[in-house]
Amino acid sequence: MTSxxxxxxxxxxxxKRVTLSTSSTPQLAGQMDKAAGTKERERKKAFQxxxxxxxxxxxxxxxxxxxxxxxxxLPDRELGGPVRVTLWDVLHHLARAFGLSQRGASRGLAEHWxxxxxxxxxxxxxxxQLMLSEEGRRIAAHYKALQSEELGHAFALAISEQILTRxxxxxxxxxxxxxxxxxxxxxxxxxxxxxxxxxxxGYSYRPHFLAxxxxxxxxxxxxxxxxxxxxxDRKKVYEQLASAAVHADGLHIGAWNETPALIxxxxxxxxxxxxxxxxxxxxxxxxxxxxxxTPASDIGLPIGDRNPPIGITIPGQGGISDTSVPGCQVGxxxxxxxxxxxxxxxxxGLTAFAGDGESTAALLTQRxxxxxxxxxxxxxxxxxxxxxxxxxxxxxxxxxxxxRLNGQRIQAFSGVAxxxxxxxxxxxxxxxxxxxxxxxxxVHDRRAKPHGTFPDQEWGGLISISRDGTVLAMRRIAAFKxxxxxSVAARP
Numbered sequence: 001m002t003s004x005x006x007x008x009x010x011x012x013x014x015x016k017r018v019t020l021s022t023s024s025t026p027q028l029a030g031q032m033d034k035a036a037g038t039k040e041r042e043r044k045k046a047f048q049x050x051x052x053x054x055x056x057x058x059x060x061x062x063x064x065x066x067x068x069x070x071x072x073x074l075p076d077r078e079l080g081g082p083v084r085v086t087l088w089d090v091l092h093h094l095a096r097a098f099g100l101s102q103r104g105a106s107r108g109l110a111e112h113w114x115x116x117x118x119x120x121x122x123x124x125x126x127x128x129q130l131m132l133s134e135e136g137r138r139i140a141a142h143y144k145a146l147q148s149e150e151l152g153h154a155f156a157l158a159i160s161e162q163i164l165t166r167x168x169x170x171x172x173x174x175x176x177x178x179x180x181x182x183x184x185x186x187x188x189x190x191x192x193x194x195x196x197x198x199x200x201x202g203y204s205y206r207p208h209f210l211a212x213x214x215x216x217x218x219x220x221x222x223x224x225x226x227x228x229x230x231x232x233d234r235k236k237v238y239e240q241l242a243s244a245a246v247h248a249d250g251l252h253i254g255a256w257n258e259t260p261a262l263i264x265x266x267x268x269x270x271x272x273x274x275x276x277x278x279x280x281x282x283x284x285x286x287x288x289x290x291x292x293x294t295p296a297s298d299i300g301l302p303i304g305d306r307n308p309p310i311g312i313t314i315p316g317q318g319g320i321s322d323t324s325v326p327g328c329q330v331g332x333x334x335x336x337x338x339x340x341x342x343x344x345x346x347x348x349g350l351t352a353f354a355g356d357g358e359s360t361a362a363l364l365t366q367r368x369x370x371x372x373x374x375x376x377x378x379x380x381x382x383x384x385x386x387x388x389x390x391x392x393x394x395x396x397x398x399x400x401x402x403x404r405l406n407g408q409r410i411q412a413f414s415g416v417a418x419x420x421x422x423x424x425x426x427x428x429x430x431x432x433x434x435x436x437x438x439x440x441x442x443v444h445d446r447r448a449k450p451h452g453t454f455p456d457q458e459w460g461g462l463i464s465i466s467r468d469g470t471v472l473a474m475r476r477i478a479a480f481k482x483x484x485x486x487s488v489a490a491r492p
Contacts, residue, residue, distance in 0.1 A: 007408040007476045010119055014088040014474075015453050015462045018130045020155065021275040022083055024074040028241070029279055032071065035238035036245065040064050065205075066325065067245035068261055071279040078163050079278055085158055086453040087122055087130070091115045092464040092472040093161070093175075094154035095414060097209070099352040100180050100345070100360075100369070112353060112414055113401050116474075118151065120405075122274070129273035137270050144231050148268055152229020153208065155276050156264040160211055160225055163262070165467075168221075171213045172444045174346040174468065178207040178224065178251070183368045184341035185308045186328055192367050198307045203326035206250035207261070212342050216441050217296030219289045220339055221260075222253050229266040237277050240265040248281070252312050252329045253338075258285030288335040288342075300436035303341045305365075308334050343436050346468075350439075351424050353470050354416040355386070355399030362426035363434060389413060389473070391456055391463050396471045397421050411461075411477045417446070417469040443468055 005013075047062045074080075095112035121136035132140065139147050157175055164173045182188060187200045207224035214220035226247040228240035244263035253259045261281045268274050290298075308331070311324035330338045348363035357373040364370040388397040398415025416424075423438040446469055453464045461475025 005120070005406065007405050007410055010405065011462050011474065011476070013123070014091070014119065015086055015455055016124075017084045017086055018124050020083040020085055020130055020159075021273050022079050022081065022159070022278065023275055024079045024278045024280075026073050028238075028277055029072050031238040032241040032245065032279065035235075036067055036242035039239065039242055065246045066249045067242065068248035068263075068281055069257065070281045070283065071241075071245055071248075071261070071263065072281070074163070074278055074280050078166060079159070082129075083159060083162065083276075086464070088453045088462055088464045088472070088474075089466075090154045090158045091118060092466060092470070093157040094118070094150060095472055096175070096349060096353060096466070096468075096470060097153050097157060097177070099349045100177050113412065114150070115154070115472075116401075116403075116412055118147075118154075119474075121147065121151070131273045132268060132270060140231050140268075140270060148229035148231050148266070150229075151268060152227045152264065152266040155229075155266050155274075156225060156227030156262075156278075157209065159264065159276060159278065160209075160223075160262055161467075164211055164213055164223065168213045171215055172440075172447060172467070174212045174214065174342070174443075175225075176210045176212065176342055176345050176349065178210050180348075180364070180368050181210055181338075181342055181345045182206065182251070182328055184303055184338070184345070184365065185306055185334070186310065187367065199310060201310050201326065201328060203250060203328075205247045206328065207247055210251075210342065211262075212339075212346070214339075214440075214444075216299070216437070216444055217294060219287055219335075220342075221286045222288060222342070223286060224248055224251050224259065224261045225264075226261070227264045227266070229268060231268050231270060233269070234267065237265045237267050241277065241279060250327045252285070252327065254285035254287060254330070254332070256312060256314050256329070258283040260286045288330070288339040289332065290336045290339065294336070296441065297437045298336070299340055299343050299440055300434075301340055303337060303344065303365075306334070306337055340436075343440060347424050347434060347436055347439050350416050350420060350468065350470060353414055354397060354421055355414070356421075356425065359424055359426040359434065363424075387413060387415070388418070389415070389459065391459055391471060391473060392450070392454060392465070394418075398471075402477070409477050411475055413471070413473045415471050415473075417471075420469045 044062050050056050095115040098112040098114050121139055122130055123133035187198045207226050209225040211223040211225055212220050226244035228244055230236045248261040248263055260283050263279050265277045312327040312329045314323045316322045344363050348360045351359040360373040361370040387400045395418040396415035397418050400411055400413040402411050420442055423435040426432055426434050451465050451467050456463050459475055463471055463473040465471050
């Protein structure tokens with residue numbers, strides 16, 4: 001019978017660098033194309049069956065799904081072999097991704113604690129390669145799809161950060177939930193339409209995340225990211241990459257078919273090492289071009305209620321007129337506006353991570369879910385004292401969570417560097433507004449500071465500091481002398 005690891009052993013493992021097996025080859029791209037062809041034949045056959053049985057409307061025709069063309073293997077210098085990471089950094093990426101997800105019923109407060117359920121889900125096998133632990137296999141037995149999806153997001157973001165920071169060493173990289181960003185100007189679902197008079201996009205496929213590569217006051221570049229995950233086999237990987245290609249084609253920035261993209265499928269077998277499969281498209285687009293000499297302060301201008309046109313324009317050739325297909329496209333006249341929108345959503349992700357609902361709501365529109373975050377505030381900036389800690393000599397403010405891990409009391413803390421939070425805090429009663437330009441400049445200035453996973457003796461546990469100034473920390477805390485609840489008579 002396998003013994004249950006204590007909290008110290010779990011923290012030690014979370015802080016150790018482990019090996020991620022990766023795959024990005026021309027053969028992988030070929031297998032993806034083959035899987036896409038198989039899926040299209042299945043879709044066409046299903047449509048023809050419905051048509052024959054009278055389940056389609058008059059005039060309905062079969063339309064193949066659009067898939068991002070030009071997807072191919074990443075260069076060896078970017079993803080040519082195993083990748084070394086700490087699991088705690090990976091869970092930090094997942095926690096940040098949860099910040100604006102609106103998945104829970106807690107109105108946004110500490111949504112990111114969902115990442116902690118994976119503290120024991122992974123372990124190392126032979127050669128220190130990452131694979132599911134016994135606990136992870138138990139989770140998979142009940143929540144297979146959810147676990148593979150969420151871990152797929154976490155690993156995709158961790159790998160994307162390594163790729164893009166190598167490509168652009170002098171830039172900052174922000175990861176933003178695509179749905180939240182796109183709702184700056186588009187109604188994506190019928191639910192959005194109820195909050196806006198704008199017509200819905202009418203297309204359900206779009207990226208999961210957007211990576212913005214930027215410098216203050218300059219044009220930035222956006223990379224749509226699609227991430228999938230499975231507990232199945234290699235055949236499922238090819239199918240998921242084919243599906244990811246569909247999602248990647250739902251957003252074009254600039255001219256049609258010029259936007260770069262990163263797509264991932266994380267294979268998490270029940271008894272073999274985890275493998276991350278990745279492909280990319282490297283078009284010349286994705287740039288949010290702003291006029292040269294634009295003041296850096298312009299990033300903080302209001303985004304208003306602009307509604308860019310719906311649809312993606314495919315230029316005609318040989319005398320054929322341009323055509324429009326469903327999806328979202330950011331044309332040149334909307335570049336500066338969309339850059340401002342991305343900056344606001346990025347800032348909202350930080351305030352949500354610190355547990356400050358009032359500031360988060362002020363940075364979002366109603367269509368983006370501002371009402372979801374109303375009703376709770378970062379207490380350190382409000383009327384009630386909340387949590388702040390000095391970690392590695394720097395002060396962070398945020399929110400904490402105390403829980404039991406294998407019977408031992410654990411404290412987890414998520415926070416944001418105080419100098420960043422100071423310029424993002426919004427308080428209606430004091431007429432304080434977020435200073436987006438100052439936030440961007442301070443985040444960019446942090447690039448030279450140490451980041452990654454560190455054991456911290458003063459904190460008494462493990463901390464992960466990200467390039468964006470967020471921290472995720474966890475430590476054991478002393479047990480109460482008597483954990484038994486007091487009797488009713490003993491209570492005041």
